[in-house]
Amino acid sequence: MTTDDLAFDQRHIWHPYTSMTSPLPVYPVASAEGCELILSDGRRLVDGMSSWWAAIHGYNHPQLNAAMKSQIDAMSHVMFGGITHTPAIELCRKLVAMTPQPLECVFLADSGSVAVEVAMKMALQYWQAKGEARQRFLTFRNGYHGDTFGAMSVCDPDNSMHSLWKGYLPENLFAPAPQSRMDGEWDERDMVGFARLMAAHRHEIAAVIIEPIVQGAGGMRMY
Template sequence: MQADDLAFDSRHIWHPYTSMRHPLPTYPVVSASGCELTLSDGRRLVDGMSSWWAAIHGYNHPVINQAMNDQISRMSHVMFGGITHPPAVELCRRLVALTPEGLECVFLADSGSVAVEVAIKMALQYWQARGEKRRELLALRRGYHGDTFGAMSACDPDNSMHSLYQGYLPPHRFVDAPQRRFGEIWNEGDDRSLTTLLAAHNSTLAAIILEPIVQGAGGMRFYHPEYLRRTRALCDYYGVLLIADEIATGFGRTGEWFACNHAGITPDILCLGKALTSGALSLSATLTRRHVAETISDGDAGCFMHGPTFMGNPLACAAANASLSLLQDESWRQRVAAIAAQLSAGLMPLADHPRVYDVRVLGAIGVVETKQPVNLAPLQRWFVERGVWIRPFGKLIYLMPPYIISPPALAQLIDAIVDALTQPAHFLS
């Protein structure tokens, strides 16, 4: 890319969470392969982000590329209304087999946020079909579920990037996030806020929505599986639906196929995205139990009232099938376990660093939480100069690398974080 391309980009292209008056620097990527991004000047960066947690098999994977090439020669897209096709049927068959038992009905959409919108609409329409006007959700503080309006309404109203929209979003109820961490001994009082609110307001609640085990963009927090088990039991007791948002955690990121598996529970509605296609194309899926789908279908509308234009896109479904084929021998478990061990060995010593508040690792996720927010632009530039792509936010410097990353490449990412914390404090606000 030429200098005028970057100047145009800075002047006219609005990047995510970036000011148009004072835009953050952008780095021109011209190709990607394996775990590396190649910049226009020839520099290669080891990717520690998996393209926002999606590219679990890395980039330019020949199996996924071949599947998309084969599919595009037949059809890249066809409407899903009144039409079906082999890639969608194969994908839904795989998802029903892989996900927690009891999830039988699959709704395909085109992004994670839309999957959450679909889940919320399913819950609302379910109760409407039953003759009850339950309009509230219960969500966890520190939670994050997406950028569209329904998804934003379920994000923490006070401590999230969407707090400025309060007053425009439908109001919901929020409970304290669980404090007991993954791997610790369960604290019997950790679900008190949830138990108290459910006892008082269960008759108005359509569903509980949460991110199982890992709260992602709301703070990269890992919590105890027992909280999920208690939540499932409470939902059963009070007759409230449970929505599990596994957009970030699905397909092995936490060391299990799905984070719900750590607790051995099945939600009533499950949201999937990101790694579904290994980042090759945008695709999401929302799965639900048959009785939920049939109750909705028995209502006045006679169907579920949602239908995205690109629902069931054949090209994206072909990429997803190829990605799932790469996971089917479950060798990813050993790779994720090895990543976790190396992240722990490399990052945990930082727990005693004077600038660090906490360090935590789960599966192929490593998080260093600093005491002060990071100064993104200079820290990002420093990482690029070190040959790595790491995108911190707030007080979090974290890694979610592709599962195929080699130990030397992962060591390069870890060393860059360790070294950054020994640099002058201008990297912190």
């Protein structure tokens, strides 16, 4: 990667979560292996964020590489509307085997934000079909669910970048986040605020949305 490449990047490429007026320098990555990013000058950096928790098995994993190469030789991508294929069926069969009843149907989404959008739309459409005007969501503060508009509406409205969008987003219900840590004892008082909101707005709530096990971007807080 040349200095001209980096200069072009700085002038013309907008990176996510980056200041427009005083952007931090970017790391020029040439390759990646295991938990490390290998820069164009040969330096190695440990990717502690694991590409926003998406590369949980590490980079350049031989089994994953082989599976991707095999798949791309057959087809890289086809739309899923009105079409199915064996890899999707095999994946969904495994997912259904892992989930408890009655969770026996799968909708495949291409990102976390889109998955949240779809889940919220399903909840709203369910109550609409039932003839009930339930259009709000209950969640915890400090949560992060994505960057599309619906997902932003259930992220912390004050303690996050999503506060910039107040006035545009639907107003949902936010309970105080549990303070218990993974190495501590569970404190029932952590759920008092949540229970009060649930009771007071039970006829308005379409669904509850909570990050499972851990609040990631909200500070790696273990439930």
